[in-house]
Amino acid sequence: MVPPWFNSQTVGDVWRVPYGDRAQDAQKWQQQHQITAACEDKQRIGLLLIDVQNTFCIPDFELFVAGRSGKGAVEDNQRLCQFIYRHLGQITEIIPTLDTHSALQIFHPAFWVNDVGEHPAPMSTLDLAEIEAGTWRINPEIVPLLPVEIDAEAYARHYARQLTQESKYPLTIWAYHGMTGGIGHSLVAAVEEACFVHSLVRRSPTRYELKGYHPLTENYSVLKPEVRTTPDGHVIGQKNTALIEHLLSFDKLIIAGQAKSHCVAWTVRDLCQEIGDRHPDQAQTIAQRVYLLDDCTSAVVIPGAVDFTEPAEAAFAEFAAMGMQRVSSQSSSDWLP
Template sequence: MKTSFEKIVDVQAIGGRNPEKINDLSAFARSESFPPSAADTERVLFVGIDFQNDFMENGELGVPHSHRDIENATKFIYHNLEKITTIAVSIDTHQPKQIFHPFWWVDGSGKHPEPLTIITLEDVEGGKWTPAEKYEESLEYVRNLEKSGKKQLCIWPFHCIQGTTGAALESQFSNMIHFHSFARNANLQKIVKGLDPLSEMYGIIKPEYDRDHYCNHQFLESLKTYDKIIVAGEAKSHCVLESVKQIAEHYADNREITSRIFLLEDCMSPIPGFEKVTAEEFNRLRNQYKVNIVTSESFTL
């Protein structure tokens, strides 16, 4: 390939200001002679989950080792540019007033919860934490989280607020996926998630709970058209894990599809404190659904 990795990705700039301009990347890509992705006989999907500034090490909800994950993921895409048919990325997008942000809740003295506070059904029913509005809907949400065995309601720091720099794709990852789009004449799929004020949406398929039972059926159906589905992203313990679980559970009776999933374990990291449960869940995905857990260096297309 004529364009070096370093012309696309500046490893020192990961998590910071982008030194490259997108029109320059387009020009580099046009100098290449890759066949269009539509001509691929083996169809490969790369799914990048929430590689956004606020999940970088210096972000509002920074994930340790996320800069390393970006470096590994971008090198993997670069070395497999001609073999990756489509890239899809999720973009976590929020408003300040959502059920998992501090503004939503107050205690008896009118104070908001600190980040990482866990709010249980007992807390809400007993009045320890009260929603500033939409009491019945909030109670319903917490009740259904516990009823379905989902993750408990965790209050997160404000992050990925719509329109802010923190919500944007990390710059060097953005460089690489847009370069791929230009060079392969491929549609770059961007999946915005997380705007419902009354629900957390870790996974890219559906919220933790919502009255309308939203499900991204279009994306699920599209997975049938790929021979390999490669997944990377942040955080391994939350948005990556829930996304893969949702896909695997949807196709629970079709191991032909779940066995096409490859998780690049060195391109994702957990939120501290969730390492053990994440490892257990990944083992379950491998044993129950035949999902493949690999590294970007060992896995070849």
């Protein structure tokens, strides 16, 4: 049952959650429906929400994930909020990730310059050949302020090569997004409200996970950065081992968020890898405990420019072949009784 305060028409808007009112509503809802505390759960169910932030989910924000419908992330979050409310008594813990950035990072325009001091355009890509030729180089005015001492030319080549070797997308220059302290960094208000209510009704703190704040690497996956060392082996990022172990501790793990083609796909792929590495003899059995909410995630689509729908679908088909279950929030009574 979805509570009366939820308004699907405001999911695509930015607004302040009325915490005091919702706290009272949560108490009444818990008592009315006799919902027990999460610590009493016989079956522990985790809900991983990947980057359900304004920057990706609100129209006219920096990197709105429109999908092919043009309303992708908004419609996804309408269904997601309804799913959370319908299953308040079953979801043990909600784990939202937050893409967390500053202006001077390797995937933002100001990090790179050409010979005449120009920055690459947002939504462009820097090919390995261009970087090796020196067409684009790391802005020398940034280098002295980086948290790690690097040879800028060597690191630029190393970073682009690593992405190529890992068969990732080429180095993408994104519009400034997910800026720490900004409105875009925040969870979508309707989702934040649902998480707040869940935490009170179930007495289960929402576990927020920050990712993507190191200036020298992208962090599509919440489980590890794309590049973890400098050319000489200095560590700039590591696997989020604590989170990996926590996710694998649930009896069921449900995954939703944005974007299906990028941060969701790469997080799930890394989770598949971890399952295989840690439990090679039980990989398929453990993978079957992972449920991908197909109707609560969308691919990056920019009309006339890029459409990652097919790569996203191919990735999800790959995950299903490994044992993970593709499900719909609308038919949750079939797989989450």
